[in-house]
Amino acid sequence: MAIPQAFPLGPLTEPAGTLMASQPCSQSLAEGFLEEELRLNAELNQLQFSEPVGIIYNPVEYAWEPHRSYVTRYCQGPKEVLFLGMNPGPFGMAQTGVPFGEVSVVRDWLGVGGSVLPPPQEHPKRPVLGLECPQSEVSGARFWGFFRNLCGQPDTFFRHCFVHNLCPLLFLAPSGRNLTPAELPARQREQLLGICDAALCRQVRLLGVRLVVGVGRLAEQRARRALAGLMPEVQVEGLLHPSPRSPQANRGWEAAAKERLTELGLLPLLAEQVP
DSSP: OOOOSSEEOOOOOOOTTSTTSOOTTTOOHHHHHHHHHHHHHHHHTTOEEOTTOOEEEOHHHHTHHHHHHHHHHHOSSOOSEEEEEOSOOTTTHHHHSSTTOOHHHHHHTSOOOOOOOOOSSOOTTSOOOGGGOOOOOHHHHHHHHHHHHHHSSHHHHHTTEEEEESOOOEEEOTTSOEEOGGGSOHHHHHHHHHHHHHHHHHHHHHHTOSEEEEESHHHHHHHHHHTGGGTTTSEEEEEOOOOTTOHHHHTTHHHHHHHHHHHTTOHHHHHSOOO
């Protein structure tokens, strides 16, 4: 596959009747959060990416319906804790519009649905099939499966917590291989993450978050950098990433996660029952 010298993002096409008509006086928290995401998309749309990037997916754009459903359903009030991922995976959020969005969990536990459009450019080895995708994302299955077992019902988890990705973009090499932001050229990476850092700061303020838990070392490090000006009011901690590429996670991510959440004092929040 030929690689253009620079690879601009496609324009954000927002469905008619959505959030860009701002209503500050009556605006809900979910609407404000979605507007912040659209602002971030508009800023990222100005960037260009060159080799090794071949194609860029933005599920907040083409999977807008399920993404909006996730935010409006589960971001209705202030959040004490934000679990922060780095960016979408090809079989998770890239398919469903939900962070760590393993298809069966999104559909059957979170109860999120909606149309997923084809991205403007689609790699033949990474088709976007939406909620019909047969491929399971191990990280997402581990992450949400753990909280499903711990909390029972989604409302128990989302009463105090929310899950979000620092960067909404999935980067693919010409071969179809998933590229992490850390693999981008240094200048492009810092431009990208600098914009995402600023957006995270606004989002944390909007939600009233007091604790950000970076899922994986890179997300934790970026959160510490982005939120340095909000500390100590906002605390940043880390949680082992549930990736199947991690030998430590493969030895028992659920046990490691439970131990870490115990250390952070979060289990009472996550185990309490919604009245």
